[in-house]
Amino acid sequence: MEKSPSSSSSSSSSSNSRLWRPAAQRNLRNQWAFLSSFLHKWASLSSSARSHATSLVNSSLSLRYLSSRDLGVLTHMPGITNKASFKFIQHQELHRTKLLASYNNMVAIVNQMVTTAASMKCFLKGVDNTSILQYSNSSVNTADGGDGGGIPAFTFWSISSFEKLAEELTDMFILELNLKRLLVMEFVSISNEEDVRANIELRWLDELYPGEFDDLSKCRLYSTEACAPLLPKLKGRELDKLKLQAEHQHKVNEDVLQVYLTTWLADVNIDKYRVDEIFTSVGEEMNVTLV
Numbered sequence: 485m486e487k488s489p490s491s492s493s494s495s496s497s498s499s500n501s502r503l504w505r506p507a508a509q510r511n512l513r514n515q516w517a518f519l520s521s522f523l524h525k526w527a528s529l530s531s532s533a534r535s536h537a538t539s540l541v542n543s544s545l546s547l548r549y550l551s552s553r554d555l556g557v558l559t560h561m562p563g564i565t566n567k568a569s570f571k572f573i574q575h576q577e578l579h580r581t582k583l584l585a586s587y588n589n590m591v592a593i594v595n596q597m598v599t600t601a602a603s604m605k606c607f608l609k610g611v612d613n614t615s616i617l618q619y620s621n622s623s624v625n626t627a628d629g630g631d632g633g634g635i636p637a638f639t640f641w642s643i644s645s646f647e648k649l650a651e652e653l654t655d656m657f658i659l660e661l662n663l664k665r666l667l668v669m670e671f672v673s674i675s676n677e678e679d680v681r682a683n684i685e686l687r688w689l690d691e692l693y694p695g696e697f698d699d700l701s702k703c704r705l706y707s708t709e710a711c712a713p714l715l716p717k718l719k720g721r722e723l724d725k726l727k728l729q730a731e732h733q734h735k736v737n738e739d740v741l742q743v744y745l746t747t748w749l750a751d752v753n754i755d756k757y758r759v760d761e762i763f764t765s766v767g768e769e770m771n772v773t774l775v
Contacts, residue, residue: 504632508606509770512637512646516766518600519650520774523759526593526657530664533586534748537671540579541741544674580672587668588693594654594661595702601650604643605630641769649762658703660753662716665705667744668692674741688713718752 607630631643666688673686689712691697697713700706705714767774 501632501635504606504608505635505637508632508637508643511606512604512643513770513772515600515603515650516646516763516770516772516774519597519653520763522593522597522600526590529586529590529593530748530751533583533590533664533668534745536579536583536586537667537748538745540576540583540671541674541745543575543579545738545741583668583671584693587664588696590661590664591696591699591703594657595699597654597657598703601647601654604647604650606632606643638769638771646766649766653759653762656754656759658705659717660751661703662705662714663718663753664748665692665713666716667748670744688715 607628634642634644637643637646669686669688669692672692697706700713701708706712707714763774
């Protein structure tokens, strides 16, 4: 008895679903495990960066007030102030370099998060949807949405549900990265006394390391129209303009520097409770533990 077209289509769809679901499950577990590992790396890099920023601030303040301090028994030792100043300047440069390196790595981590969040789909490759599978954010077959036709990948959630949560997660870190960039610029600027004397000011439009703008473009933080990095936001509130302390006040107030360090530590754009909630919910749906 010859099968009807509808019967053949239904059989093919069922076969594709049986092929697609285990591969999609495997991919989703991998991608969310990657996201979890990126969060740990972000936390480690952010902690290191704050440590370098703190050392940089302390050295800058020590250098600033060195000439007015009572050196006690060392007061009459020839060249002691100059030698101490030179040591503080060396210390500044060391931590300035390490802070920029940490920031560079944080940008790389966020870009990896963005790539991972866009790799939740699982496509059937080939004109006839053969057994070869492809994980990416696009397909050679325009009829394949990469979501198994909207069916649940595990128990309840479709691919789009996982994608929405991954996007919500990465958006927090993208916003926080941009705020961190603002703070890095301030920390780096206060340490560079030679540039201050030469009247060289660091601006928002300047790259903090070679290729930074290309990296920022990958995580949607650079405007090709304006040819400039996007201005930072605080939980949906965007700045109309940006007035860097470094551009207008070389000797930033000590209290302001403490606020900068506290703001860095707070990760104000990252809702840690929501992050934990997302990973808990995803883990329960996939029946795995994500930490």
